Amino acid sequence: EWTTGNIVEEQVEAILEQVGEARAICGLSGGVDSAVAAALVQKAIGEQLTCVFVDHGLLREGEVEQVKRDFVAATGAKLYVADEKERFLTALAGVSDPEEKRKIIGREFIRAFEDAEKAVLEEAAADGARVEFLVQGTLYPDVVESGGGEGAANIKSHHNVGGLPEDMQFKLVEPLRALFKDEVRAVGAELGLPAEIVQRQPFPGPGLGIRIIGEVTADRLEILRKADAIAREELTASGLDQEVWQMPVVLLADVRSVGVQGDGRTYGHPIVLRPVSSEDAMTADWSRLPYDLLATISNRITNEVQEVNRVTLDVTSKPPGTIEWE
Numbered sequence: 579e580w581t582t583g584n585i586v587e588e589q590v591e592a593i594l595e596q597v598g599e600a601r602a603i604c605g606l607s608g609g610v611d612s613a614v615a616a617a618l619v620q621k622a623i624g625e626q627l628t629c630v631f632v633d634h635g636l637l638r639e640g641e642v643e644q645v646k647r648d649f650v651a652a653t654g655a656k657l658y659v660a661d662e663k664e665r666f667l668t669a670l671a672g673v674s675d676p677e678e679k680r681k682i683i684g685r686e687f688i689r690a691f692e693d694a695e696k697a698v699l700e701e702a703a704a705d706g707a708r709v710e711f712l713v714q715g716t717l718y719p720d721v722v723e724s725g726g727g728e729g730a731a732n733i734k735s736h737h738n739v740g741g742l743p744e745d746m747q748f749k750l751v752e753p754l755r756a757l758f759k760d761e762v763r764a765v766g767a768e769l770g771l772p773a774e775i776v777q778r779q780p781f782p783g784p785g786l787g788i789r790i791i792g793e794v795t796a797d798r799l800e801i802l803r804k805a806d807a808i809a810r811e812e813l814t815a816s817g818l819d820q821e822v823w824q825m826p827v828v829l830l831a832d833v834r835s836v837g838v839q840g841d842g843r844t845y846g847h848p849i850v851l852r853p854v855s856s857e858d859a860m861t862a863d864w865s866r867l868p869y870d871l872l873a874t875i876s877n878r879i880t881n882e883v884q885e886v887n888r889v890t891l892d893v894t895s896k897p898p899g900t901i902e903w904e
C-alpha cells in the first residue's frame with residue numbers, strides 16, 4: 579500500500595542500503611525538494627550527512643532562518659552555512675540583463691557550492707572519512723522532463739540553484755525520484771518539517787535577483803524584501819495563498835514616480851504584484867484577488883516601505899506574459 583509512512587520507510591531502507599557507512603553531502607536551497615530529500619537522508623544515515631546552505635542573499639525575508647534554524651531544529655541535521663552574500667552582489671554589480679543575471683547567479687552558485695564542498699570534504703578527511711554521495715531533490719516530473727526535449731523550457735534559462743558541475747565525482751542519492759510534488763510535501767510533513775518549508779510556493783532559483791528589474795543592489799534587495807514580506811503575510815492571512823500558485827512581487831528599480839505623502843512630494847519606486855493561478859506554470863492566469871485584500875497590501879506597503887510610493891497589479895495571463903518579469 580502506498581502511504582506516506584510507507585514511502586518514508588521504504589526510502590530510508592533504500593538510502594541505508596545505497597550509502598552504507600559512507601558520507602553524503604546535500605545542498606539546501608530553501609525550497610521544499612532539497613529540504614525533504616535532506617530530511618529523508620538524515621533520518622537514514624544521521625551524522626554521516628552534512629547539509630550545505632549557500633546563502634546567496636537573494637532569498638526572501640525569513641527564509642534563511644527557516645533553513646538555519648527551523649530545518650535544523652526539525653531534523654537535527656548537521657549544517658554547513660556559507661555566507662556568500664557579498665560574492666553575489668559583487669558579481670551582479672552593474673548587470674541589468676535578465677539572462678546575464680541568471681548566468682552569473684548560476685555560475686557563482688556552482689562555484690560557491692564547490693568551495694563549501696571542499697570545506698566539508700576536508701572536515702571528513704580529518705575524521706578519516708570520505709564523502710561519496712551527493713543528495714539531490716529530483717522529482718518524478720524532473721526525471722520525465724529531462725528525458726524529452728521541451729521547447730518552452732528554453733524561453734528562459736531555468737537554472738535550478740544546485741545545478742551540477744560537469745566533472746562531478748559523487749554518486750547521486752535521489753530519494754524523491756518516484757514522487758510528485760504533493761507526495762513530497764506529505765513526506766516532508768510526516769518528517770516533521772515546518773509548514774513554511776513544506777507548503778512553500780514555487781520560487782525561482784535566482785531568487786529576488788530576477789524580481790528587481792534593473793541592477794541588483796543591497797538597498798534594492800532590502801526594499802523588495804520588505805514589500806514582498808507584507809504581500810505574502812496578507813495573502814496568507816486571507817487564506818487565499820492556497821488558491822494562488824505564486825505571487826511574485828517585483829521592484830521596478832529603474833522607474834520612479836511622483837507621489838505625495840503628508841505635505842511632501844515623494845519620488846519613489848513602483849512595485850508590481852503578480853498573483854497567478856496555474857496548474858504547472860506552463861500557462862497561467864492572473865488571480866482575481868479581492869479588492870479589499872489588494873487595498874490592504876497596497877496601503878501597508880506604501881506606509882511601511884518608505885521607498886515605494888506606488889503599488890500596481892499585473893493583469894496579464896501566460897502566455898503572452900511569463901509569470902516572472904525577467
Ligand code: XMP
Binds near residue numbers: 735736781
Ligand atoms: P516563467 O517566468 O517562465 O516561470 O513563466 C515559470 C515558473 O518557473 C519559475 N522560474 C524559475 N525557476 N529558475 C528557477 O528555478 C529560474 O531561473 C526561473 N525562472 C522562472 C517561476 O517562478 C515559475 O514558477
